[in-house]
Structures are given as structure tokens and as C-alpha cells.
Amino acid sequence: MLRSYGSALVFATVTVLWQTCAGAQQRPIAIVPAAPTVLPDQSVQLRAELNGQCPAGVKWTVNDRGPEPNQDHLLPSDGKISTNGRYTAPGKDDVPSSNSETVKAKCRTDKNLQASVTVIINVASCPAESVRGPAVGNCIRLRPDTAVVEVGNPRKPGKRSTASFVLDQVPAQPGLPQWTVNENKLGPDVVGTLQPNPGGNSALYTAPQSVPGEQIEIEVNQAGKKVTSTVVLVGHHVFIHCAIEKLKTAADSCRIVNFNRLRGERGFFILPKGTNKDSKDIEDMKKDIGEIKDDTRVEWVNAVNSSKALATGSIIDFELPDGATQANCANYDWKFVTQVEESPNILIYNPGDVGPGICFGNHFVIALPVTVLWVDVTGFVQTLDPQRTGPASLAAYKDCYGNNAPQSIAPCDRDTWPMEWLYRLTWLYTHFGQAGTAQGTISLPTLVGQGARQLTYDVQADPAWKAGPGWINVPLIFEKSTSPGSNLNSLLVGAAYDVHFLRNPNFMSSKRFSPFVVRKPQFRFQSGTEIAPTAPHDLNWMQSITVKWPLVFTARKQPSLFTIYPVMGFEGGSHIETHLPEKGAPLRGLAGGDASYRVPFTWTHNFFGGTPITLDYTFRVRWLVNPEPTTNIANNGAQTLSAGTHIFSRSTLTVPATQNLQFQLTYLRGGLPPEFAMLGNTVSVGLTFTNPGSSEH
Secondary structure, eight states: OOOHHHHHHHHHHHHHHHHHHTSSSSOOOEEESSSEEOOOOOOEEEEEOOOOTTTTTTEETTTTTTOOOTTTOOTTTTTTTTTEEEOOOOOOOGOOOTTTTEEEEEEOOOOTOEEEEEEEEOOOOOHHHHHHOSSOOOEEEEEEEEEEEEOOOTTSSSSEEEEEEEEESSSSSSSEEEEEEEEHHHSSHHHHHEOTTSSSSEEEEEOSSSSSSSSSEEEEEEEEEEEEEEEEESSEEEEEEEHHHHHHTTSEEEEEEEETSTTTOOOOEEETTTTTTTSSSHHHHHGGGGEEETTTTTTHHHHTEEEESSSEEEEEEOOTTTTOOTTTTEEEEEEEEEETTTTEEEEEHHHHOOOOEEEEEEEEEEEESSOOEEEEEEEEOOOOOOHHHHOOOOOBBBBBOOOOOOOOOSSSTTTTTHHHHGGGHHHHHHOOOTTTEEEEEEEOSSBBBOOOOEEEEEEEOOOEEETTTEEEOEEEEEEEEEEOOSSSSEEEEEEEEEOOOSSOBBBBBBSOOOOOEBBEEEEEEEEEEEOOOSSSOOOOEEEEEEEEOOOEEEEEEEEEEEEEEEEEEEEEEEEEEEOOOOOOOOOOEEEEEEEEEEEEEEEEEHHHHHOOOEEEEEEEEEEEEEEEEEEEGGOOEEEEEEEEEEEEEEEEEEEEESSSSSEEEEEEEEOOOTTEEEEEEEEEEEEEEOOSSSSSO
16 A cells, blocks of 8 residues: 555656646747638738747748838739738738738747737628628629639530629729720630620620630629629540550650669659650659659659559649640549550549549649540539539648658558558559449349348459450459359459550540540450359369450440440350250350449439449350250249250449448349259348449440
């Protein structure tokens, strides 16, 4: 007891001494209020709490400039600060884009003592006289402050888009307001036209037929007081095709650079394989290739750090195509259809899958979490979504604690447990984790169909490695139920080689946007096993050749909205193990198709975010030359040997819950080799784990 008491006494003594010492410490000066907010042209009184310090007072500055009366060096966007701390915000048209300014109070006798606050400048509105009573002073405002107007809609050829503007005045001002577009310095074919109403309190703006390079400003002059609104003109869509093949020959408006966030101390930028390193465009990039340095292009560093790329991927850096300008770049939702090294599947990314990207000058830069071979970039008019994160602007690098630091793309948690171990599995993630490469479904008991309720496993995987002109794949389909008499009884696994046309993937030109695209054929050569996991086992060794002819439709602001992949081919091989007296070797004709429909992002953005709902459909018909085991489970039939036509179909509705977890509703009918257990109508629900993005099939 004495020992415990003594310990407590010592602790209490130490605590008292610490508090005594802390109380003697010098307290810093402070500014009150700590979070001031003003309207344009209005003022707020700031006060410095000196806590017994700075006997000569403080010097006030705005953005490190000032104070009055010697403020000739202030910028128009700077507010003003008096010698006693009264801050006045700039006018509405001069408010900085950040809608904030930094005010500092610096001790005159000790330069190390200072305090600062951020003044927030909110945009003012004109109150209605009938509600607020007589106005104090004059208020004039133009609504809306910004109007986004779409031009060049192909569904409305020749029709020009319009926007309405309203002038608020409190109290009402005498005289007729004067409306102008860009001060009437340019013609109507460039900036559009304005048609005020007879009273001058509103006007109808009519856009030109194409997006100009100029920013459009609507100005109203009422008795010498001016107000402005901005018109952002955007095209119905803009498009650019980027490809590694272009980098091998000459300069192009699009650049592709690979990155590795885990290589070196600060990460690496890497030229794609086969790039012509002597081209003029590449020469300009050489200083930025290699480990990240202090002077590496900040736009590339920004793009990687603002992306959702875990470890590796590609930077897409392109000049804005016709219809996109520095003024409207952030008003597009940029979406991507790409062929990558990690998968033969053509992948689709929406902004919510990869990040918003960076707009700067006449360029757009974004980092994709894959190694790009070619990519179609389409910008659609932004969706009005309160949760939307638009393209960002360039910013200085800050570390994970929000402090300025030498720029880097290395993840700040790569040396922490357990992430240091997870990052070592990046190779598995990049090859097994791409959309359309692997999914595992844990299905709840059967809801509709024959047989008892049962838990089922449905695993599909197709990891791939780029090799030569194509990809080496390990395709896997595993369908099995916990019930011994399951009607899900197939394991297909083997090795395959996929070959696509990469230089020009489409029959028509890849340089122009088209709502309908016919891609060049895609070939697959496969060899592997077919196994019936449930006893008695059947085992076949099979070879196959298939060809797909992709048809791609784009609509409703969704690239590859609807895709159809017709399939034709044949399968042949030999029996390794059978339980019925099969006489001939397996030989089959094969036809069918894969189809995929993405419920457009614009329909579901408020509820599901950036990942669209997807409906996938697979249909296969096999013509068996020689009889093979067949069981008509739907009609409780016995297993027999049967040739002829065997059909299998699968329909899957996938609804995103998170980026990596999705609800799945699956409908099955027919059977798969080697035993062709012919299902009835079977519907199951479950969960599937996948990665951001989707694939065309």
C-alpha cells in the first residue's frame, strides 16, 4: 500500500510542476474573430489580442501587402486593411477565385510574433424589398452567376442553345440597363448574341454554333454600376484517341507515360516500351523521366497523387481537342475506354473510378491505374451532381500531413504495417484485379428453380500477361454447389493466347468520335481441361479457337454504353476419364455472344456514385458431333449420352455498393461441359468483389 501511495504522490508532484512551468510559457498573439466572413465591398473589424506583448502594436497586411494609406501596390483582387484592423473585401468582380484572403497581424517590436486568419468572401445576393424592407444602399446582381451552355448537339442540328439572365436591383434604379457580350468587341458568330426584354431586367443569350477560344462575359451597366456573369460554352462531346504506337513515330497531341509509385524513394516515371526516344516530343520529356525530382513536371505529380492508382499505371497528357478550352475543361466529365497491358479486356473508366484529373493551360492530365496501350478519351458535359469532384487545378505538393515537402508520388503509408506487405502483392493486384478479369460470387440459396435451397460458388477468372502481340491467359470457370447432387458442376481451366489489333483497333478511323464502332476481330487460342468436380468425375483435354467481332454503341454520356461481342469457333480434344461409354472424341462447333449494358452514369449518380449499374448477358450454343454426357435436371431426367445442340445462357445484374463490393443477381439456364447438366430457370443473388471500372464484355 505504501509503495502504491508513494507512486501516486510522485506522479501528482510531477503533474503540478509541469502545470506550473506550462503556465509560465509565453502565449502567442491571436486575431479575433478567428473565422471572419464578409460579402464583397463590405467590412469586418479585426482585433489583435496581444496578451501583454507588442507594446508598439501590430502591423496589418492583406496577402502580405498593405496597410492603408500606402496601398497603391495592392492588386485589384486584394481587400484593404486599415491601420486599426478594419478589413474591406474587394468588389464582386474582383473577388479572388479562392474566395478568401489571408490577413496577418505582425508585432512591430518582435518580427517572430505574428498571427493570421483566413477571411472568407461569400457572394452577395439582393434581398427582396417586400421581405427585407427598404434597402440600405444599392444592390445590383445578375443571375445566374455562371451558365453552362451546350453547343453542337448532334440530335438538334442547326439549333442554337440559349440561356436566360435576370437582373436584380434593390432598390429599383432609374434608366434602362445596357447589356453587352464581351463588351461587344467580337461578332455574334464568335461569342453569341443577347436580346434584352423591353424593360431591360432580363435578357436571352443565344450561343454561337461552335465553342470559341474566348471566355464569354455577360455585362450589365446600370447607371454606371457594372455587374457580370460568365457563360461557359461546352461541346456536346469532345474526343481524342491516344496510342503508344503514335509515340514511336512522331510528336503527337497526346502523351502516354508510365509510372511506378513504389520504385525508388520518390517514385518513377517511365517511357512506354517501344517508344521512339529520338522523337522531338520525347526529347522534351526526357528530363522528367526517371525518379521524381524537385523539378519534375508538377502536373504529372499532381495527377498521380490525385488518382486512385495504388502502385502502377499510366499518365495520359493531351492537348485539349476542339471544343475544349482552358475556360471549360473543368466542365467536362472525362471518361476513358482503353486497351491495357494487364488484361485483353477493353476497360471503361468513369471519373469516379480513376479520379477527376488536372486541367492546366490547354492540357488535361490524368493517371489511370493500368498500363495503357491505347485509350479513347471522351469529354461529356458535366453532370449536375452535388457530389461531383471536377478536374483540379495545379497545386504545390503537400505530404500526407498537409505540409509542404519535396514532391513525390510514393504512397506515404508504404513503410507502415500492414501496407508494406500489401504493396508487395502489387503484381497480383495488377493482373488479377482489373475489371472483367476476376470475380467471385457467394450466392444465397436458390430462389427460383429445381432442387433444394443450397449455397453455391461461382468463380470466374482470366488473369493475363502481355507477351508479344497478345496476352497469355489462364481462364477459369468454376461452378459448384454444396449439395452433392448439384446442378452446378463444371470446372474449366487452361491456358490461352489472345490476339488483338493494337495499331488501329477499329475498322473506321480511331481519330474521330462515333456513336457506333465496329472493332477488328479478336482471336483466342486455348488449351486446357474440362472437369466435373462432383463424383463420378469426367475429365477432357480440349483445344479451341474462337473469334469475336465487337460492336460498340456510345450514348447518354456513357462510352461503350452497349456492347455486343458475337462469338464463333470450334472445340476439340480427347477424353482422359469418363464414366459412360463415350466412343468418339469431343468435337463441337461453337457460336453465341457476350453483351453488356451500362445504366448511364447520369441516371444513378446521386445514389450509386460514379460506377454505373451493369447488365451482362452471355449466350453459348454448342453443336456436339459425338454424343457426350447430358442430364436434363430441369425435368428430373437421368444422365445419358447425347449429341446435337446444347445451350447455356447467363444474365447478370450488378449493382455497386462500394467501389469494390457489388450486389449481383444472376439468372442461369442450360449447362456447361463436360457433363452438360441442363438447368431450368435458376435465379440467385449474392455478392461479388471486383475493382473500379468495368469492361466491354
